[in-house]
Amino acid sequence: PFDVLVIGGGPAGATAAIYAARKGIHTGIVADRFGGQILDTLGIENFISVKYTEGPKLAASIEEHVKQYDVDIMIQRAKRLEKKDLIEVELENGAVLKSKTVILSTGARWRNLGVPGEEEFKNKGVAYCPHCDGPLFEGKHVAVIGGGNSGVEAAIDLAGIAKHVTVLEFAPELKADAVLQDRLYSLPNVTVIKNAQTKEITGTDKVNGITYIDRETGEEHHIELQGVFVQIGLVPNTEWLEGTVERNRIGEIIVDKRGATNVEGVFAAGDCTDSAYKQIIISMGSGATAALSAFDYLIRH
Numbered sequence: 440p441f442d443v444l445v446i447g448g449g450p451a452g453a454t455a456a457i458y459a460a461r462k463g464i465h466t467g468i469v470a471d472r473f474g475g476q477i478l479d480t481l482g483i484e485n486f487i488s489v490k491y492t493e494g495p496k497l498a499a500s501i502e503e504h505v506k507q508y509d510v511d512i513m514i515q516r517a518k519r520l521e522k523k524d525l526i527e528v529e530l531e532n533g534a535v536l537k538s539k540t541v542i543l544s545t546g547a548r549w550r551n552l553g554v555p556g557e558e559e560f561k562n563k564g565v566a567y568c569p570h571c572d573g574p575l576f577e578g579k580h581v582a583v584i585g586g587g588n589s590g591v592e593a594a595i596d597l598a599g600i601a602k603h604v605t606v607l608e609f610a611p612e613l614k615a616d617a618v619l620q621d622r623l624y625s626l627p628n629v630t631v632i633k634n635a636q637t638k639e640i641t642g643t644d645k646v647n648g649i650t651y652i653d654r655e656t657g658e659e660h661h662i663e664l665q666g667v668f669v670q671i672g673l674v675p676n677t678e679w680l681e682g683t684v685e686r687n688r689i690g691e692i693i694v695d696k697r698g699a700t701n702v703e704g705v706f707a708a709g710d711c712t713d714s715a716y717k718q719i720i721i722s723m724g725s726g727a728t729a730a731l732s733a734f735d736y737l738i739r740h
């Protein structure tokens with residue numbers, strides 16, 4: 440059996456695998472693709488000590504770093520976890536891997552709007568992460584789709600950078616906490632449009648506007664702008680753990696400060712957990728924490 444089996448090959452999983460392998464213990468990593476969300480990222484400017492890099496380049500150097508160590512890499516999808524004497528992980532191809540400890544780092548995905556233009560203009564004006572891409576829209580007009588906590592937080596954040604921010608909410612009311620709404624409405628360069636159904640993100644080589652339908656009147660409107668931040672939810676890739684590992688209301692794996700889950704010997708790290716913020720550097724930190732905790736568990740059992 441493995442000593443440590445990591446599920447997920449993004450920043451969290453790769454870091455966990457390296458930390459585990461450096462303890463000289465039998466380490467494996469299962470990932471359906473190596474690199475995770477950073478493969479879908481263009482510019483990265485907040486990975487400290489690297490002023491600028493691009494997602495695919497960072498993903499390649501993460502993979503190269505993992506391959507420096509004796510780690511069994513399996514490009515596969517995990518579909519079931521079961522705690523017996525050892526922890527068993529079943530893969531989509533039917534194989535069952537056994538390990539003394541498991542680190543779950545299957546990440547998350549941004550919920551897409553699913554309107555024309557969204558896919559086409561990803562990284563060309565369509566963005567999902569205000570901490571990451573906000574500064575690219577300095578002095579420009581942007582929209583935030585979604586008036587929940589993350590949408591309103593994003594709008595407040597972006598209002599300090601962009602010239603103007605328009606928030607589009609599908610429902611008749613914003614869903615964000617009252618204190619965030621108060622802050623939002625106090626800002627001079629923010630417009631809130633409720634009952635707005637986004638119909639299309641328009642552009643040529645990059646975004647130049649958004650079309651929405653006023654759900655009350657049925658009228659169609661178009662706003663000229665340069666950026667659209669989609670903030671309608673981050674979904675953790677944890678559906679396959681239903682009924683085995685404890686998750687919160689939105690499906691994030693609940694971990695303690697050591698990265699331990701409710702199942703003995705099972706740890707978790709990165710965007711699939713209930714950690715406060717979802718960033719590369721934060722995922723890597725939690726991957727290191729989970730691996731050290733798994734090692735600590737092994738020497739006590």
Ligand code: FAD
Binds near residue numbers: 476481516571679710
């Ligand atoms: P992920 O990167 O999501 O990796 C999850 C891994 O698990 C993947 O390898 C996936 O294939 C695998 N996996 C999932 N399910 C299974 C399964 N069942 N079996 C096997 N493998 C599975 N952060 C920043 O710090 N700076 C930025 O500039 C930045 N820009 C971003 C731009 C975009 C467009 C996006 C989407 C995100 C951005 N982020 C940025 C956030 C950052 O990418 C994430 O916080 C980080 O990648 C999370 O790492 P992770 O390892 O937890 O998860």
